[in-house]
Amino acid sequence: MTTFIISLCAILMLTTVSGLICRKVQLPEVIGQILVGILVGPALLNVLHMSDSLSLFSDLGIIILMFLGGVGCDLQLLKKYSKAAIIIACMGVVFPVAVMGGVSLLFGFKPIPAAFIGVVFSATSVSISVAVLKEAGLLDSKEGVSILGAAVADDVIGVILLSVMCTLVNTGSVDVAGLGMILLKQVLFFVAAAVVVVWVAPALMTLAGVLKAPSGIAVMAIIICLAMAWASNLAGLSYAVGAFFAGIAVSNSDYAEEADRYIEPVGDTLFVPVFFVGIGLQTTGVDDPKMIVFIVIMTILGVITKIVGCGLGGRMAGFGGASALMIGAGMVPRGEMALITAQIGFNEHVLGSEYYSTIIFIISLVTLVAPLLLKLTIRRVPGVGAVDGVAGETVATVGTTEASETSETSETVSAE
Numbered sequence: 001m002t003t004f005i006i007s008l009c010a011i012l013m014l015t016t017v018s019g020l021i022c023r024k025v026q027l028p029e030v031i032g033q034i035l036v037g038i039l040v041g042p043a044l045l046n047v048l049h050m051s052d053s054l055s056l057f058s059d060l061g062i063i064i065l066m067f068l069g070g071v072g073c074d075l076q077l078l079k080k081y082s083k084a085a086i087i088i089a090c091m092g093v094v095f096p097v098a099v100m101g102g103v104s105l106l107f108g109f110k111p112i113p114a115a116f117i118g119v120v121f122s123a124t125s126v127s128i129s130v131a132v133l134k135e136a137g138l139l140d141s142k143e144g145v146s147i148l149g150a151a152v153a154d155d156v157i158g159v160i161l162l163s164v165m166c167t168l169v170n171t172g173s174v175d176v177a178g179l180g181m182i183l184l185k186q187v188l189f190f191v192a193a194a195v196v197v198v199w200v201a202p203a204l205m206t207l208a209g210v211l212k213a214p215s216g217i218a219v220m221a222i223i224i225c226l227a228m229a230w231a232s233n234l235a236g237l238s239y240a241v242g243a244f245f246a247g248i249a250v251s252n253s254d255y256a257e258e259a260d261r262y263i264e265p266v267g268d269t270l271f272v273p274v275f276f277v278g279i280g281l282q283t284t285g286v287d288d289p290k291m292i293v294f295i296v297i298m299t300i301l302g303v304i305t306k307i308v309g310c311g312l313g314g315r316m317a318g319f320g321g322a323s324a325l326m327i328g329a330g331m332v333p334r335g336e337m338a339l340i341t342a343q344i345g346f347n348e349h350v351l352g353s354e355y356y357s358t359i360i361f362i363i364s365l366v367t368l369v370a371p372l373l374l375k376l377t378i379r380r381v382p383g384v385g386a387v388d389g390v391a392g393e394t395v396a397t398v399g400t401t402e403a404s405e406t407s408e409t410s411e412t413v414s415a416e
Contacts, residue, residue, distance in 0.1 A: 004053040008274070011048075014040070015273040028371035030131045030276050037280015038364070050281045054274060061275030062127050062336055063243040064267035067225040069130035069148060070247020071260045072139040075197070078149055078248070081142060084317035085149025088310045092150065092331050093157050095309030096121040100301050107294055109355075116165050116350045120342050120359060121302050121366075123158045125335025126151030127240055128367060131272070132374045133330070143323050143381065147330035150310065152241055155337065156186055159236050162341055169348050182236050189235035193245040196228065201249030209255055217255045218262035224249060238337060279335055283364035284357050291358050295365070302366040303373065306332045326377040333370040338363045 018032030040048040050058075078085075101118025109117065129147055130139070138144045163182050167175040201224050208220035225246040232242025250259050286295060307328035314324030342359050345351040351359060 004051060007048055007051070007054060008057070010040070011036070011054075011274055011277050012270070015277060028132045028135060028375050030128055030371050031368060033273055033276035034280045034364070034368050037277040038283050038368075039280070041281035041283060043280070043283045043285050043361075048281060050278055054278060054281075057271055057274040058278040059239065059275075061267070061271035061273070061278075063225060063229045063239050064263065065127045065130055065272050065275065066240040066243040067221075067247040067250075068260065068264055068267060069127070069134070069139060070244040070249075071251045071256055072134065073145055073148055073244075073248055073251065074140040075248055075252055077140060077142065077145045081146045081317075082149055084314070084319070085146050086153050087317045088146060088150040088313035088327060088331070089153035089157060091313030091316070092124065092154060092306055092310035092328075093122040093161070095305040095312075096302070097161070099305050100298065103297065103301060112165075112169060113345075113350050113355070116345045117359065119158070119161045119165055120338050120345065120363075121298075121305070121334065122154070122161065123334055123337035123341050124151050124154045124306070124331050125240075125333045125337045125367065126154075126330070127275070128333035128335050128370060129330040129374055131276075132371045132378075136375070136378055138378065143319070143326050143330070146314070146317075146319075146327055148244065150313075150327070150331060152244065154331070155237055155241050158337065158341070159186070162344065163236075165350070166344065166348055169350055185235040186237065189232055189237065189242075192231065193228065193242075193249075196224070197245065197249040197252055201246070202253040205250060205253035205255045205259075215262065217258045221246075221250050221255075221259035221263060238340070240336075275336075279339075279364060279367055282339060283361055286358055286361050288354070288358075295358060295362055298362045299365045299369075302334065302362060303332055303369060307373075322377070322380045322382065326374070326381050329370070329373040329377040332373060333367050334363045335367050 014036045015033050018036050019029045022029045022032040037048075039045060042049065097115070097118035099118075100121045101114045104114035104117045105111065126148060129151075133139045133141075133144045133147070139148075160179065160182065163179060164174055167173070167178060204220055204224060205217065208216040213219070225243055228242035228246035228249070229239040230242065232245070233239050250256055286292070307325070309328070310331040311324040311328030314327040315321070319327065339360065342351065342356060342363065346353070346356040
């Protein structure tokens with residue numbers, strides 16, 4: 001317990017300093033937090049390691065961050081761009097699986113491990129993008145909700161691909177019945193989530209408001225969040241998916257602002273920094289010089305395949321070039337989803353220990369680059385937070401009255 005408390009104090013102190021530095025040089029704060037983990041972890045100084053307690057705080061950080069992302073998300077806008085999100089997610093899975101799996105074959109990996117590496121890098125950890133979008137105030141932009149929606153769809157596809165790979169490794173064939181059961185669980189979860197969003201959560205939040213118990217609104221919101229995170233995990237999805245839908249459910253009530261006001265400071269102060277530092281702590285150094293070329297190429301491809309795949313998906317869905325580029329950058333982070341998938345591959349003996357540490361290192365590098373890319377692409381999108389009209393109509397974003405006389409950007413977004 002003493003070690004955990006000291007570790008937690010060190011993390012909070014160091015992330016506070018890194019946050020000040022990042023704001024000074026205009027970088028996303030999550031970059032500083034990940035770098036703190038790399039600095040003090042096994043990769044460099046080796047003075048701090050992930051423990052069970054820190055892992056628990058890290059998991060709670062993911063849940064709270066995605067919950068707050070859901071609270072800040074516009075439900076109507078999410079519905080509007082749901083078809084676009086599915087297209088983006090599909091393209092964002094196809095490219096990494098095909099390209100990174102193919103390149104792994106060229107480096108001498110056998111077909112199954114190579115395909116597994118492709119699946120690892122098809123996973124998106126949107127919690128990192130949520131932090132950047134929150135910082136920029138763009139969670140409720142059309143690009144922001146498309147990234148969030150695509151990440152949920154990506155998670156569903158990723159679970160299915162992971163199940164296929166695991167059955168191939170264990171039995172040499174695909175278990176159709178097992179896949180059917182996974183799909184059934186996921187469908188039941190999304191049906192239940194819809195019921196919670198539309199009826200259950202608003203009623204529970206109203207009840208908490210009427211009872212006027214001390215911190216009743218925040219407590220009820222946390223109960224909904226944890227319950228839905230548990231349910232999504234039960235369905236084979238990540239905790240993050242359930243937490244995100246819990247946030248949407250709370251946002252559909254009259255108490256969304258109050259819940260956000262109470263929960264956000266606790267999450268941002270205590271749990272979320274531990275999550276981002278934890279990514280750095282799971283990074284280990286690579287001793288084999290032969291793997292350096294593999295790391296460089298796979299890191300570059302890890303970024304490019306998501307930007308090109310999801311960006312192309314954005315263009316197919318009707319987004320303009322700058323918006324599609326922002327969406328692609330928002331889908332680059334791998335984080336906890338890729339780490340979990342890689343861990344399963346290691347446990348199933350698909351990835352050897354020497355390759356497992358290399359894959360973890362690549363995941364960390366890609367995740368470190370992602371927030372900076374997203375921030376850079378955000379600047380390229382004109383009027384990025386203004387969304388009007390309905391899906392299928394022309395969405396015009398106009399700056400000031402004077403600017404609109406000289407330049408008006410118009411995009412046709414087909415989300416239906």
